[in-house]
Amino acid sequence: MKKAYGRGRTLLPLVSALSIAAPSFASAGELNILTWEGYADPSFIEKFEKASSCKTTSTYVGSNDDFAPKLAAGGGVYDIIVPSIDTIGLMRQAGFVEPIDTKKIEGFSDVYPEFTKANDVVAEGETWSVPLVWGSISLMYRADKVAPKPDSIGVLFDKKYAGKIAMWDDKSSIYWAARLLGFENVYDLTDEQLETVKAKLIEQKPLIRKYWATAGELTELYANQEVWLSNTWTGLQSKEVNALKKGFEVVEFTPKEKAEGWMDSMQLVKGSANTDCAYKFFSFMLSAEGQCGIVGSSGYFPVNPKVVSGCLKGEEAEAKKVNNIEFVKSLVMWQMPARLDKYLEVWNAVKAAP
Structure with a gap:
């Protein structure tokens, strides 16, 4: 259920209003993430910090409507945001995020193509987000x-x-x-x-x-x-x-x-001083430790089916729709209105x- 929505139209007044303020950033090596409850659980985040030497700080949102105001408020410290598939296009239109170099991300090619090639994940010839989890x-x-x-x-x-x-x-x-x-x-x-x-x-x-x-x-x-x-x-x-x-x-x-249906994905905030840590984080979250970790803490479904065989087996794998992308097609998948x-x-x- 994918379509282009208003790509030739003038940007929404909301987008224009939110684009005014530019956030500032923390020191390099301190990765600040604006994300959802359960997406930064210590059970796997601590493994990332130890392996990468990148410290993380996470702030939680309760709705996709929270991302733009928090980024536009000024004085922000966010490097990565994790909006849903119906919001990533707005983040691009508002100028809050920058394109993703997928060649720097291990495991990206193993993610369901229904997500990596979805509208607004790919736009204007660029990739703007890294799929993380869905449900x-x-x-x-x-x-x-x-x-x-x-x-x-x-x-x-x-x-x-x-x-x-x-x-x-x-x-x-x-x-x-x-x-x-x-x-x-x-x-x-x-x-x-x-x-x-x-x-x-x-x-x-x-x-x-x-x-x-x-x-x-x-x-x-x-x-x-x-x-x-x-x-x-x-x-x-x-x-x-x-x-x-x-x-x-x-x-x-x-x-x-x-x-x-929804899919949450990671976006790189424009001007971040922490791109090295950000790309390490993207790769980690698509690895076995990252995917199994977030599935375990959130209860949602993995986007990279190739790495979860060690943590999802039998009935549990079936319940998490591993290699069952047909289930996505049965849902009313979110789109940006x-x-x-x-x-x-x-x-x-x-x-x-x-």
Whole structure:
């Protein structure tokens, strides 16, 4: 599900506004990473630091909407950012990142070509990101509270679960509502369709207990028995909740309207003084230690299937979709919306609604 989006258009006003400030950087050898929770776990990061002599400092984001403001704020210290596939194009358009020399990265040629050749990973004849990990976003519910067994996104809009529903605080809520409403091209909705989506999400808002920001926050909402239903990062939060043994179990499912797919990749911030460490980090994260490490800490799927045979075998390899790129094709893979500024306007209007 890949297409070019608005490549001949004037850059978004949002991009122009965010491009003004230029970040400053820490000393060489001190690699600063803006990434996701679970992507810089000491279990493998310490191995990288020992092998490379490059010190790392990681800052976590809760949404893809966090990357641009943090980079544009000035005084930034980031060398590597790890946005999702629907955001890497914006980082390039805003001038925050620079092209990647893939010849310097060990293991790059072994990554699924569906990712290394994807739109916005490759643009303007250059490669702009290094695939890291991928997965899907499914739905999750408490098996003892939600009945009958749900099979549709519609359960997130069911009034009988008012106050017990959580949604990720991200513009992707638009995609969920759009699919429920039967709109096919959820990344290029018309003004009329977006108004319908906005109305649907505002209608849902009184049912929402919380728009969650991080994996840990959603886990706590379930652990404290505040929510029974949510969308979820497949394979991560359900494992965490069930491991707490709170007397109930949560179950994931793929709705009949399909689940979303995503891929997170590493980008090199323009002007970084730490490019040597950055390229060492890219190679490490595509190696067996890096891929097994991040899969183990996050629960997501590896992008380099050739190096994970030692840590993923049998049913576990099957669950992590190793060498099952066909699964990607069954998902509604994220793309940068053709009119990102309009989508953000709609999502902000939903959150501002009473």
